[in-house]
Amino acid sequence: MSRSKLTMEDVRAVSPALEKYTLDKIVNGLWKRPDLSSRDRSIVTVSVLIARAQTIGMLHYFNHALDTGVTPGELSEIVTHLAFYAGWSNAFFAVQVLREVFAERGITAELLPEAEPVLLPLDEAAEERRAGIVEQSAGAVSPGLVHYTADALFHDLWLRPGLAPRDRSLATISALIATGNVAQITFHLNKAMDNGLTSVEGGEVLTQVAFYAGWPNAFSAVPIVKDVLAKRAA
Amino acid sequence: MSRSKLTMEDVRAVSPALEKYTLDKIVNGLWKRPDLSSRDRSIVTVSVLIARAQTIGMLHYFNHALDTGVTPGELSEIVTHLAFYAGWSNAFFAVQVLREVFAERGITAELLPEAEPVLLPLDEAAEERRAGIVEQSAGAVSPGLVHYTADALFHDLWLRPGLAPRDRSLATISALIATGNVAQITFHLNKAMDNGLTSVEGGEVLTQVAFYAGWPNAFSAVPIVKDVLAKRAA
Amino acid sequence: MSRSKLTMEDVRAVSPALEKYTLDKIVNGLWKRPDLSSRDRSIVTVSVLIARAQTIGMLHYFNHALDTGVTPGELSEIVTHLAFYAGWSNAFFAVQVLREVFAERGITAELLPEAEPVLLPLDEAAEERRAGIVEQSAGAVSPGLVHYTADALFHDLWLRPGLAPRDRSLATISALIATGNVAQITFHLNKAMDNGLTSVEGGEVLTQVAFYAGWPNAFSAVPIVKDVLAKRAA
Numbered sequence: 001m002s003r004s005k006l007t008m009e010d011v012r013a014v015s016p017a018l019e020k021y022t023l024d025k026i027v028n029g030l031w032k033r034p035d036l037s038s039r040d041r042s043i044v045t046v047s048v049l050i051a052r053a054q055t056i057g058m059l060h061y062f063n064h065a066l067d068t069g070v071t072p073g074e075l076s077e078i079v080t081h082l083a084f085y086a087g088w089s090n091a092f093f094a095v096q097v098l099r100e101v102f103a104e105r106g107i108t109a110e111l112l113p114e115a116e117p118v119l120l121p122l123d124e125a126a127e128e129r130r131a132g133i134v135e136q137s138a139g140a141v142s143p144g145l146v147h148y149t150a151d152a153l154f155h156d157l158w159l160r161p162g163l164a165p166r167d168r169s170l171a172t173i174s175a176l177i178a179t180g181n182v183a184q185i186t187f188h189l190n191k192a193m194d195n196g197l198t199s200v201e202g203g204e205v206l207t208q209v210a211f212y213a214g215w216p217n218a219f220s221a222v223p224i225v226k227d228v229l230a231k232r233a234a
Numbered sequence: 235m236s237r238s239k240l241t242m243e244d245v246r247a248v249s250p251a252l253e254k255y256t257l258d259k260i261v262n263g264l265w266k267r268p269d270l271s272s273r274d275r276s277i278v279t280v281s282v283l284i285a286r287a288q289t290i291g292m293l294h295y296f297n298h299a300l301d302t303g304v305t306p307g308e309l310s311e312i313v314t315h316l317a318f319y320a321g322w323s324n325a326f327f328a329v330q331v332l333r334e335v336f337a338e339r340g341i342t343a344e345l346l347p348e349a350e351p352v353l354l355p356l357d358e359a360a361e362e363r364r365a366g367i368v369e370q371s372a373g374a375v376s377p378g379l380v381h382y383t384a385d386a387l388f389h390d391l392w393l394r395p396g397l398a399p400r401d402r403s404l405a406t407i408s409a410l411i412a413t414g415n416v417a418q419i420t421f422h423l424n425k426a427m428d429n430g431l432t433s434v435e436g437g438e439v440l441t442q443v444a445f446y447a448g449w450p451n452a453f454s455a456v457p458i459v460k461d462v463l464a465k466r467a468a
Numbered sequence: 469m470s471r472s473k474l475t476m477e478d479v480r481a482v483s484p485a486l487e488k489y490t491l492d493k494i495v496n497g498l499w500k501r502p503d504l505s506s507r508d509r510s511i512v513t514v515s516v517l518i519a520r521a522q523t524i525g526m527l528h529y530f531n532h533a534l535d536t537g538v539t540p541g542e543l544s545e546i547v548t549h550l551a552f553y554a555g556w557s558n559a560f561f562a563v564q565v566l567r568e569v570f571a572e573r574g575i576t577a578e579l580l581p582e583a584e585p586v587l588l589p590l591d592e593a594a595e596e597r598r599a600g601i602v603e604q605s606a607g608a609v610s611p612g613l614v615h616y617t618a619d620a621l622f623h624d625l626w627l628r629p630g631l632a633p634r635d636r637s638l639a640t641i642s643a644l645i646a647t648g649n650v651a652q653i654t655f656h657l658n659k660a661m662d663n664g665l666t667s668v669e670g671g672e673v674l675t676q677v678a679f680y681a682g683w684p685n686a687f688s689a690v691p692i693v694k695d696v697l698a699k700r701a702a
Contacts, residue, residue, distance in 0.1 A: 006326050013343060014329045014336060017394065018314040020349040025386050026322070033378060051682075053522065054287065054323035056330070080486040087646075087682040088494070089522035092474050095482045096524070102482060109481060115488040138687070141694045144501060144675030145686055152493050153683065160485065178321075180414060180648060181684035207378030214285075214321040215387065216415035218379055219372070226375045240560050247577060248563045248570060251628065252548040254583040259620050260556070267612060288521065288557035290564070412555075414648060441612030448519075448555040449621065450649035452613055453606070460609045 005059060026211055035204035039069040043167055044174040044205055046070075046078060048212040050094045051086040051175035057212075058097040072107045077163035078171050084153055085175050113162030120159040126194075127154060166195035174205060177221045178213035185224045190232070199229050239293060260445055269438035273303040277401055278408040278439055280304075280312060282446040284328045285320040285409035291446075292331040306341045311397035312405050318387055319409050347396030354393040360428075361388060400429040408439060411455040412447035419458045424466070433463050473527060494679055503672035507537040511635055512642040512673055514538075514546060516680040518562045519554040519643035525680075526565040540575045545631035546639050552621055553643050581630030588627040594662075595622060634663040642673060645689045646681035653692045658700070667697050 012019040031041055042065035049057050065075055079098060083091035102108075131150060138146050158168060169192030176185050189202060202225060210218035246253040265275055276299035283291050299309055313332060317325035336342075365384060372380050392402060403426030410419050423436060436459060444452035480487040499509055510533035517525050533543055547566060551559035570576075599618060606614050626636060637660030644653050657670060670693060678686035 006330060010333050011326070011329050014332045014346075015310045015314045015325075016343060016346060016349040017311070017396075018317055018325060018329070021314070021317065021386065021391075022322070025382065030378075030382075035378065048321075049323065052287075052321065052323070053520075054321070054327070056326050057323045076483045077485070080483045080489065082682075083486055083489065084679075085682050085684060087516075087520065087522070087685075088490070088680055089517065089520070089525045090682070091483075091486060092479070092524050093522070095479050095486070096474060098482045099478050109484060112482075112484060115484040137694070138674075138690045141690055141697060142671035142674040142686075144498075144503065144672050145678055145690070148493065148498075148675065148678065149683070152489065157489075162485075175682075176684055179682075179684065181682075181688060183688045184684045203376035204378050206372075206376040207382065210379055210382065211318075212322055214316075214319050214324070214409075214413075214415075215383070216319060216410055216413065216418045217321075218376075220415060220417045222372045222375055222379070226371070229375060240564060244567050245560070245563050248566045248580075249544045249548045250577060250580060250583040251545070251630075252551055252559060252563070255548070255551065255620065255625075256556070259616065264612075264616075269612065282555075283557060286521075286555065286557070288555070288561075290560050291557045437610035438612050440606075440610040441616065444613055444616065445552075446556055448550075448553050448558070448643075448647075448649075449617070450553060450644055450647065450652045451555075452610075454649060454651045456606045456609055456613070460605070463609060 006056060030208065030211055033204065033207070035200050036208065037069075039065075040170060040201065041208055042068045042070050043074075043078065043170050044208045045212055046075070047082060047171040047174035048178040048209055050079065050082045050090050051178045052213060053086075053090050053093045055093055055097060058094060059101065062098055062101045066101070066105070072102065072105075072111050073113050073162050074167065076112045077160060077168075080160075081157060081163065081168055081171055082175055084157060085172055086179065113160065117161055119156070120161050120165070122155065122159060130154060164195075166192065166197055169195045170197060170205070173202075174209060177206065177209045177217055180217050180220055182220055182224050185221055186228055189225060189228045193228075193232065199232075202229070240290060264442065264445055267438065267441070269434050270442065271303075274404060274435065275442055276302045276304050277308075277312065277404050278442045279446055280309070281316060281405040281408035282412040282443055284313065284316045284324050285412045286447060287320075287324050287327045289327055289331060292328060293335065296332050296335045300335070300339070306336065306339075306345050307347050307396050308401065310346045311394060311402070314394075315391060315397065315402055315405055316409055318391060319406055320413065347394065351395055353390070354395055354399070356389065356393060364388060398429075400426065400431055403429045404431060404439070407436075408443060411440065411443045412451055414451050414454055416454055416458050419455055420462055423459060423462045427462075427466065433466075436463070474524060498676065498679055501672065501675070503668050504676065505537075508638060508669065509676055510536045510538050511542075511546065511638050512676045513680055514543070515550060515639040515642035516646040516677055518547065518550045518558055519646045520681060521558050521561045523561055523565060526562060527569065530562075530566050530569045534569070534573070540570065540573075540579050541581050541630050542635065544580045545628060545636075548628075549625060549631065549636055549639055550643055552625060553640055554647065581628065585629055587624070588629055588633070590623065590627060598622060632663075634660065634665055637663045638665060638673070641670075642677060645674065645677045646685055648685055648688055650688055650692050653689055654696055657693060657696045661696075661700065667700075670697070 008019055045061050046065050049061060079091050079094045134146055134149055172188045173192055206218045242253055279295050280299050283295055313325050313328045368380055368383055406422045407426050440452045476487055513529050514533050517529055547559050547562045602614055602617055640656045641660050674686045
């Protein structure tokens with residue numbers, strides 16, 4: 001399946017209009033807008049595809065990510081990050097395709113982040129607040145979920161140096177919007193902006209996600225994003 | 235992948251009960267109910283499959299749609315429409331299968347809607363209301379999303395003559411219910427009914443979607459549909 | 469597609485970290501926790517995979533389910549059950565893989581639950597309450613949905629003896645959490661606990677689903693699970 005590749009000729013054979021929209025609105029429109037860099041658009045797009053297990057676009061966009069400045073190591077980290085934020089099988093679908101992309105480009109394991117690197121320092125104050133919120137909501141319900149959220153996610157995954165915290169956040173909010181998980185957007189958009197994402201970039205993430213995950217998912221996120229921006233501006 | 239085809243023998247080998255339900259409840263039950271035409275059921279079903287990227291049923295139901303009165307041009311437009319309402323990759327998954335169906339039936343590009351047809355006239359008053367609502371909710375958040383919602387969707391896609399507005403709405407609400415995007419159902423169900431969908435048909439869409447996208451998605455839509463019907467009856 | 473199989477070598481070639489997490493957190497961590505049996509974890513995991521149409525993990529986990537005490541007949545029933553609770557195509561994706569697993573193990577139709585077995589007795593009082601709630605919410609909206617919810621689901625599927633009611637409930641809530649269908653969790657978690665699921669097991673289901681369907685889906689379910697537990701304890 002990972003080898004399946006759609007050509008513009010295939011698209012035209014089913015819908016000349018879809019080919020036109022792809023070229024006019026996406027290739028020559030969306031990707032050339034100034035509010036988000038090509039590299040950021042690549043991070044958003046591959047995160048959307050992984051979060052939705054949409055293998056059909058992965059070969060093209062994994063290559064495109066590497067061509068727009070996402071490093072192999074960063075792409076490797078995005079896949080690993082989204083195992084936790086989109087589900088393990090989603091990461092494995094991506095592995096299937098990315099393994100081919102890496103092989104074709106001669107990218108071997110030495111070029112990838114190691115399994116156990118020296119971690120970034122933990123922001124103790126922010127972590128204490130996070131742990132308190134999770135304990136209060138989930139502590140009495142699911143001790144296992146509380147345990148792994150600290151142990152695997154915030155004391156480990158988020159501190160891996162192979163992907164900058166701001167980019168890790170960008171991948172996370174892209175996945176959340178793309179899968180309609182609106183309840184977690186507030187926390188992670190604030191974290192993304194604490195990590196350097198601007199409000200203009202945040203707004204343009206919605207535009208990018210609209211095309212790749214559909215208008216409804218983008219619009220469902222609008223009131224939450226609006227609320228976060230308003231509270232940060234106040 | 236698009237070639238994978240499941241037979242009733244395969245189903246029986248895993249679950250004799252699933253074969254029985256498929257025949258009794260769906261083939262000889264659901265599809266013969268009077269509240270929605272076979273053609274409408276086809277539009278609902280292919281929209282659900284495309285919106286959920288469920289390639290496994292596409293070969294059968296794309297053919298069934300053509301056999302129940304959906305024209306090749308209408309099917310082409312549904313795929314294009316759902317690129318925007320379910321995500322670009324969803325449309326591309328559908329292209330992969332539909333290209334084969336068209337090839338087998340000798341349906342070539344001349345039989346499909348052209349890329350840039352003469353558009354239907356814009357309902358200026360309705361469009362002004364819609365643009366106002368979108369501007370108010372998303373204007374300060376995502377100018378790109380506001381731009382493309384007008385430029386690509388309401389001034390272009392929705393005015394393409396290859397699919398009647400009522401059928402375009404039917405595809406849209408089917409996709410929304412099937413993907414749990416309840417927040418957009420109110421706007422689009424009202425639009426569907428303004429475009430001619432009856433309340434009986436709307437209710438039966440829920441029945442059809444229940445089988446193809448699961449009971450939970452159908453039931454999550456029930457209170458919204460109920461509210462729309464109540465307000466229109468008042 | 470059902471034949472695609474990912475090896476740990478593939479995972480390592482894309483992300484040494486993902487291999488490490490898979491072994492440390494899932495294989496040697498999650499699955500060895502005491503709060504939920506291996507058999508229950510298998511029911512949860514295959515239900516998550518089926519509900520999300522994630523074919524990539526099915527070959528491994530269908531076999532693992534059979535190796536941890538889920539019988540072929542129970543696995544057959546889970547697929548059939550989730551046709552209704554996740555969508556018909558989801559069940560058909562599972563059939564494609566499970567047919568191979570059964571063939572390799574020599575499991576033939578005689579070992580599977582028959583299409584029309586003697587059903588379990590109906591709990592008339594509980595059924596009257598359920599029917600009343602559904603009639604009130606959906607009766608005026610979708611008579612078809614009301615009809616099939618009784619006829620196909622609660623007077624038939626739920627009474628099939630091939631899967632214990634408690635395990636049927638476990639499959640159902642796993643699918644609901646994994647697909648973000650939070651609105652139905654209250655009813656089905658209560659039903660699961662009426663059928664014997666403990667609150668400790670319920671909490672650990674969230675941990676299991678977090679890994680296979682992503683953290684956001686698990687956390688979206690937390691407040692609903694918490695509310696159910698609080699009301700039952702009161």
